[in-house]
Amino acid sequence: MDAVIENLPVFLEGFKNTLGLLILSGTGALVLGVFVAALRISPIASFRAFATVYTELVRNTPLTLVLFFCAYILPYLQFSPGYFVLALIGLTVYTSPFVAEALRSGINGVPVGQAEAARSVGLTFGQSLSYVIMPQAVRMVIPPLINVFIALTKNTSVAGAFFVFELFGAGRQVVNDRGDAVIAILLAVATFYLIVTITLGQVAGRVEKKVAVLR
Amino acid sequence: MSSVLYDAPGPKARARSRVISVVGVIIIIAGLTALILALGAPKPSANGAIQPGMWDPTRWDALLDVEVWRTLGRGALATLTMAGVAAFFALILGVLFSFLRSADHAAIRVPTTIVLEFVRGMPVLLMMLFILLVFSTGSFWAGVAALSVYNGAIIGEALRAGINSLPRGQREAGLAIGLTPISTRFRIEFPQAFRQMLPIIIAQLVVLLKDTSLAFIVGYEELLRSGLYTMTNFFGQRYQFSFFLIVLAIYLAMNLSLSWLARVIARRSGPKAGKLVEAVPEPMPNAAGAGGGF
Numbered sequence: 001m002d003a004v005i006e007n008l009p010v011f012l013e014g015f016k017n018t019l020g021l022l023i024l025s026g027t028g029a030l031v032l033g034v035f036v037a038a039l040r041i042s043p044i045a046s047f048r049a050f051a052t053v054y055t056e057l058v059r060n061t062p063l064t065l066v067l068f069f070c071a072y073i074l075p076y077l078q079f080s081p082g083y084f085v086l087a088l089i090g091l092t093v094y095t096s097p098f099v100a101e102a103l104r105s106g107i108n109g110v111p112v113g114q115a116e117a118a119r120s121v122g123l124t125f126g127q128s129l130s131y132v133i134m135p136q137a138v139r140m141v142i143p144p145l146i147n148v149f150i151a152l153t154k155n156t157s158v159a160g161a162f163f164v165f166e167l168f169g170a171g172r173q174v175v176n177d178r179g180d181a182v183i184a185i186l187l188a189v190a191t192f193y194l195i196v197t198i199t200l201g202q203v204a205g206r207v208e209k210k211v212a213v214l215r
Numbered sequence: 216m217s218s219v220l221y222d223a224p225g226p227k228a229r230a231r232s233r234v235i236s237v238v239g240v241i242i243i244i245a246g247l248t249a250l251i252l253a254l255g256a257p258k259p260s261a262n263g264a265i266q267p268g269m270w271d272p273t274r275w276d277a278l279l280d281v282e283v284w285r286t287l288g289r290g291a292l293a294t295l296t297m298a299g300v301a302a303f304f305a306l307i308l309g310v311l312f313s314f315l316r317s318a319d320h321a322a323i324r325v326p327t328t329i330v331l332e333f334v335r336g337m338p339v340l341l342m343m344l345f346i347l348l349v350f351s352t353g354s355f356w357a358g359v360a361a362l363s364v365y366n367g368a369i370i371g372e373a374l375r376a377g378i379n380s381l382p383r384g385q386r387e388a389g390l391a392i393g394l395t396p397i398s399t400r401f402r403i404e405f406p407q408a409f410r411q412m413l414p415i416i417i418a419q420l421v422v423l424l425k426d427t428s429l430a431f432i433v434g435y436e437e438l439l440r441s442g443l444y445t446m447t448n449f450f451g452q453r454y455q456f457s458f459f460l461i462v463l464a465i466y467l468a469m470n471l472s473l474s475w476l477a478r479v480i481a482r483r484s485g486p487k488a489g490k491l492v493e494a495v496p497e498p499m500p501n502a503a504g505a506g507g508g509f
Contacts, residue, residue, distance in 0.1 A: 043232055044232060044235050044236045044239050045236050046236050046237075046239035046240040046243060047236075047239050050239075050243050056471070056474075057467065060421070060425070060466070060467055060470035060471050060474060061425075061463060061466060061467065061470075062425040062426070062428035062429075062439070062466055063425070063428075064428040064429060064431065064432075064439055065428065065439065065459075065462065065463055065466060068439070068443065068459065069459065072455060072459075073455065073456055073459060076452070076455065076456070077254075077258070078258060112219055115219040116219055119219060150336075154336075154337070154338040154339070155338070157338035157340045157341055158338075158340060158429065158432075160340075161340070161432040168338065168340060168341060168344075171341070171344075172344070175344075175348065182348045182349055183345075183349055186341065186344065186345045186348070186349070189341060190333075190337050190341060190345075193336060193337055193338060193341065194333065194336045194337065197335075197336035197337075198332065198336050201332075201336070
């Protein structure tokens with residue numbers, strides 16, 4: 001236990017970086033994911049095909065391989081803004097298709113009857129989207145989106161293996177120093193992760209109950 | 216649905232959208248060509264020497280060596296072995312977790328719920344390191360154990376959701392004809408839930424296969440480590456990008472074929488399960504409930 005208390009600043013430093021990775025790459029993935037989802041449902045066939053191929057390829061590539069590309073091959077191609085930014089890029093790219101899929105399934109989840117009803121009472125395209133489809137789609141999208149961010153929280157740990165000093169990296173370093181207190185140290189690291197993931201999970205459950213559309 | 220949102224396009228709008236589509240194709244192809252050319256262009260390195268482009272034959276000649284393919288094969292086999300063993304245990308644990316989680320006694324249900332929340336909220340990588348250091352199992356079993364527990368928890372929750380979504384009449388009918396509660400669960404509820412959740416379970420197995428690559432961090436000689444690190448160390452930095460592309464292609468081939476299988480099974484088992492339960496869930500890897508991972 002004393003190993004944990006002594007090294008608390010190290011853990012907090014790692015936790016700060018984990019939160020930084022989560023928030024920055026989460027925002028990036030949200031922006032990129034909205035863009036990909038828009039391409040995916042756009043009326044233009046070539047954009048749709050491109051977005052589909054992108055989603056399938058990235059979703060089926062292991063995160064370690066994406067981060068390997070960012071941490072080793074991008075610097076080799078003379079692009080090296082530091083390992084934190086490189087890990088951010090990797091996590092953003094890896095998470096974006098999952099965001100896009102969550103958005104798409106939310107929009108597809110709104111029954112066609114809703115759109116038909118909106119059109120038949122004379123709403124225009126913009127009106128039926130903004131008054132009828134989107135309010136329902138956003139509600140259905142929020143819980144799966146939070147799940148994506150929970151998974152992202154856990155995925156930031158992989159960046160620790162690619163030279164980013166975050167929670168997992170901090171844990172590994174402290175374990176190397178204090179081999180006698182492995183269990184306590186790793187449980188402390190797990191607690192930090194659980195603080196984020198369980199909170200997000202509770203929020204998702206709360207939101208799901210609150211905004212559920214009764215049909 | 217989008218076609219419902221606006222009137223059917225007339226000839227002018229159709230022509231316009233065709234033009235935009237062609238322009239889109241041209242933009243995408245131009246972008247990809249630019250990327251390929253940029254990768255192929257020779258680059259001056261820090262010390263002034265000119266490095267050959269990524270498609271230069273000197274970066275690919277190591278592939279003529281048979282030993283390269285043998286190492287890649289060994290790596291792929293190690294990845295598949297770990298995924299297979301972990302999938303086997305994950306399925307068993309998943310069934311076990313789903314039963315314990317929906318047990319009648321709170322003394323069983325509550326601790327299981329806490330353990331499941333704990334396991335699902337933790338990174339797999341951390342679990343691997345924990346098992347490796349605390350139980351000193353060696354990297355293979357550390358990877359297998361962490362992957363089975365984590366994916367078992369998610370499969371368990373999926374199965375429980377499947378059991379919960381069954382009509383209540385199924386259980387009542389089982390009990391009414393004199394089956395015990397356990398036997399009702401095993402012989403009436405579980406087979407239906409399993410079939411209904413099969414797409415989600417297979418999607419989760421794709422996640423498991425992808426996650427075996429995490430085991431390289433705890434030192435297991437799987438595809439990523441043997442294909443990228445070991446061979447780059449042996450043949451030199453020059454070949455890193457080539458090996459990266461090959462390893463990527465092998466992973467994509469394995470994962471895409473498993474995803475494709477998931478889709479085929481989803482289509483096949485869909486209508487059959489639909490007789491008993493409505494709403495077959497979409498096979499999405501992170502649809503397995505709160506905290507489902509990818």
